[in-house]
Amino acid sequence: MxxxxxxxxxxxxxxxxxxxxxxxxxxxxxxxxxxxxxxxxxxxxxxxxxxxxxxxxxxxxxxxxxxxxxxxxxxxxxxxxxxxxxxxxxxxxxxxxxxxxxxxxxxxxxxxxxxxxxxxxxxxxxxxxxxxxxDPDLQVQVIWSSVGPKLVCHSSCLPPGRSFVWYKNETKNPEEISHVYSGYIGPADSYSCAIEGYDRYRTFPVYVPKVPLVLMSNTGDIMKETSVSLTCSSDANPAAKYSWYKNHKLLSAGPQLVFISIQYSDSGDYYCAAKNELGKTVSEHILINVKYGPRLTNISVSPSVEIVEGILVTLTCSSDANPAANYTWYKDNRTLLQGPEGIYHFAPISSTDKGMYHCKSENPYRQINSTSLFLDVHCKWK
The missing domain is CATH 2.60.40.10 (Immunoglobulins)
Incomplete structure (x- = not known):
């Protein structure tokens, strides 16, 4: 050598x-x-x-x-x-x-x-x-370290005899002249850099994602088996990566959450998170409540054994619906009772109560009749 x-x-x-x-x-x-x-x-x-x-x-x-x-x-x-x-x-x-x-x-x-x-x-x-x-190719690189994010002002071209200039929230920091920012990096602050004497070539600021905005494709009630999408967006530099949560459990990654045919089981509390190398923020929570009309309306009778006059008898009408259904009872097509409970009491039942019964369940989205039930009341032997 x-x-x-x-x-x-x-x-x-x-x-x-x-x-x-x-x-x-x-x-x-x-x-x-x-x-x-x-x-x-x-x-x-x-x-x-x-x-x-x-x-x-x-x-x-x-x-x-x-x-x-x-x-x-x-x-x-x-x-x-x-x-x-x-x-x-x-x-x-x-x-x-x-x-x-x-x-x-x-x-x-x-x-x-x-x-x-x-x-x-x-x-x-x-x-x-x-x-x-x-052309100036200045950029602030964010490097993650064991003590948190580190900011580096990078350029493939450094004019001779020049040092670096750092800005915090648009205010020049005269103490920072190295290509590496040495101060505390606050989650609510923005940072940019330039080369001394070339302030017009200052980089775009880097900052933690702003609070994400969530947009829903549906503006009214969310009906069962319809298509629903949620889109998360946030102002961030470096660009944010997104993730979705339901009831605080991670669901998926990406800016969009899509339900091709939403079900009642999808009802819950949703929010998205936006994260970059500087930090993470979350959106406001959105409650999804999937609505649908009554279905499978059923009638039951208690007791279910032979009914004898003078005993207590209850007819119950039930249906799956959201919001919960209101019920109407009919005997031989004559209205007996309306209310949210779906229960009709005989206290006690008599032979005149013998007849054909059915109920109707309804909410704002649908109404449906049950099948008919013949109630036979036997005489009580003395």
Whole structure:
């Protein structure tokens, strides 16, 4: 490994023309620079000519096809593609700065500095400074750790000499300049970041999901065997993942809960949860009460043995319904009694009560008659 390093050093000397402190050489302050579209950048080099420098300029080998003589580098400040956007200046002897403003993606290239003395022309083939111009791709990454969420301001491009800026609830936090947010991350707060000097490229804020909103496909009563869907949505960044609960038990994952043919057994208390890497919130509870009309109306008699006048007899009408049914009793098609209980008492029964009985059950959605029952009352022997 030492031998390879030594060989590279010898090659560097040969290509750069190093001959001591007074030798001809160009050194670039940064080999690689990344910058945002629309911004400006300074590309800096230092140079030394052991004789008087008669000419110096910046150029880009990538533009060689546009040169009048491709074998001869041309001054970048005279290139029409950079017209009005290039400035070259020296703040001290032997230090040149190329400033490019209003950067475009087509400016992504390698930039070299060239100088000519009375006896020497710098023609080094060693790399210059490579500039990459890109759209800002800043984003706040949320990483979960054993102590909770961690926020990282990530960008594939970091302009030189810049630190990061963090915002909490739209207010800049001057103490946070690292790419990792070090403060407490509150569940009710939002966080965003930018690169110093490029506030217009600030990221969208990240935050815990807001209280989810639940929308139901049905606006009126929910009838048995109809189709019903519940949709959960929440404002969140990163995007939320959803789950559904019935009576506090996990049902399913996903933003939508669908009943193709809802049953009475599906009645219950429902809510959804929205969760991202920063936290979790739940919606308001929704009570689903599946309605249906009466069905299977039945009559029973007690006692069920031979009925003799003078004893206590009860007729009972029952039906499955939601809401609960009201009942009407009939004897030989004559109305006897109406009420929610469905019970008709004979106290005591007499021979005149002999006849044909039936009941009707009804709620707002349906009414249905039972089958008829003949009640035979026998005389009591003395």
């Amino acid at each position: 030492i031998k390879n390093d030594y060989k590279f050093y010898i090659l560097y000397i040969l290509f750069s023309g190093v001959r001591g402190d007074s030798c001809n050489r160009v050194s670039y302050i940064r080999r690689r620079i990344c910058a945002f579209k629309g911004s400006s950048v300074d590309i800096i080099c230092t140079y030394n000519g052991y004789n008087h420098v008669t000419s110096k300029f910046w150029f880009s080998p990538e533009r060689s096809r546009q040169w009048q003589n491709p074998s001869q580098a041309e001054d970048l400040s005279k290139d029409s593609q950079y017209s009005g956007r290039v400035q070259v200046f020296e703040t001290e002897t032997g230090r040149s700065t190329l400033r490019i403003t209003d950067l475009r993606e087509t400016d992504s290239a390698q930039y070299h500095f060239k100088f000519i003395t009375r006896a020497f022309e710098w023609r080094s083939s060693l790399p210059g400074t490579t500039l990459t111009v890109t």
